[in-house]
Amino acid sequence: MKLALHGYGATGQYVVELAPQSVVAIVDRTKSSDTIASYAELTEMSETVDAIIDFSHPSLLPDLLAYGLATKTPLVIATTGFSEAELASIKDAAKEIPIFQSYNMSYGIAMVQQLLKTLVPLAGAYDIELLEKHHNQKVDAPSGTAELLLQTIQTARDVTPVYDRSQTRQKRETNEIGMHAMRGGTIFGEHEVLFAGVDELIEIKHTALSKKVFASGAIKAAEALIQKTAGLYTLETLYTQEDSHVTH
Numbered sequence: 001m002k003l004a005l006h007g008y009g010a011t012g013q014y015v016v017e018l019a020p021q022s023v024v025a026i027v028d029r030t031k032s033s034d035t036i037a038s039y040a041e042l043t044e045m046s047e048t049v050d051a052i053i054d055f056s057h058p059s060l061l062p063d064l065l066a067y068g069l070a071t072k073t074p075l076v077i078a079t080t081g082f083s084e085a086e087l088a089s090i091k092d093a094a095k096e097i098p099i100f101q102s103y104n105m106s107y108g109i110a111m112v113q114q115l116l117k118t119l120v121p122l123a124g125a126y127d128i129e130l131l132e133k134h135h136n137q138k139v140d141a142p143s144g145t146a147e148l149l150l151q152t153i154q155t156a157r158d159v160t161p162v163y164d165r166s167q168t169r170q171k172r173e174t175n176e177i178g179m180h181a182m183r184g185g186t187i188f189g190e191h192e193v194l195f196a197g198v199d200e201l202i203e204i205k206h207t208a209l210s211k212k213v214f215a216s217g218a219i220k221a222a223e224a225l226i227q228k229t230a231g232l233y234t235l236e237t238l239y240t241q242e243d244s245h246v247t248h
């Protein structure tokens with residue numbers, strides 16, 4: 001498999017580290033000896049790629065989609081913080097090419113989603129809160145994964161997210177869900193869903209122990225995606241049950 005990497009930052013670098021033979025081109029705005037500066041340069045290279053892995057920035061989405069559509073290249077989009085309009089443009093593009101878009105590349109998060117689908121309908125009497133922690137370089141809050149888990153919870157219960165309680169002078173509503181973001185140090189990514197009941201707590205927590213889990217998840221996703229026809233794939237739809245070993 002021949003890959004292009006878009007975004008040679010803190011996470012993208014691990015894609016190269018884990019799959020040095022597969023990555024044949026790196027597109028990044030900071031041009032170094034390892035990288036090319038634009039998709040125009042990628043087009044000029046004789047190299048064709050089987051898929052592009054994107055760990056960059058939402059502002060670069062138009063370039064990524066334009067290249068993918070023009071060359072019919074499958075896209076693994078890991079970048080977070082997209083607007084509704086940007087997500088709609090990904091959905092549109094997926095009518096023509098295979099796209100895997102997930103705010104978390106770790107299969108562990110797919111397992112958490114399955115747990116939530118079972119637990120939330122059983123937990124009508126519990127207050128739900130969502131807490132995420134990330135490193136001090138992260139630019140978006142709450143994290144994409146927190147939004148993803150919120151959506152999963154909302155498939156089973158009509159909860160309204162509350163992003164800021166700083167000026168609040170009233171009790172929480174039964175069906176609100178507090179979205180809490182903590183930033184500091186080098187935390188790779190923690191997501192916790194708290195079910196608070198009377199005299200008891202249930203905590204479901206996923207902790208990334210390295211950025212490699214995201215990079216390897218993206219590489220595995222590319223391997224699966226290049227077998228697919230056009231469409232928008234998620235952690236829950238890309239893999240079959242038998243494929244779940246892919247993260248090990």
Ligand SMILES: NC(=O)C1=CN([C@@H]2O[C@H](COP(=O)(O)OP(=O)(O)OC[C@H]3O[C@@H](n4cnc5c(N)ncnc54)[C@H](OP(=O)(O)O)[C@@H]3O)[C@@H](O)[C@H]2O)C=CC1
Pocket residue numbers: 006007008009010011012028029030054055056057058059060077078079080081102103104105106140214
């Ligand atoms: N889905 C998932 O599992 C994961 C998603 N992510 C997401 O991937 C993205 C990248 O994360 P991470 O590697 O930690 O971030 P970094 O900031 O370390 O890397 C971002 C890369 O994109 C480049 N870039 C190009 N244009 C811009 C721009 N306008 N603003 C900012 N960066 C730009 C940066 O270049 P330069 O070096 O010149 O700034 C850098 O190479 C984020 O959206 C993050 O949330 C991260 C981990 C896991």
Ligand SMILES: O=C(O)C1=N[C@H](C(=O)O)C[C@H](O)C1
Pocket residue numbers: 080103104105134138142143144145146188189190
């Ligand atoms: O920026 C990060 O680092 C991460 N971003 C993703 C997110 O916003 O959820 C995934 C992971 O938690 C790491």
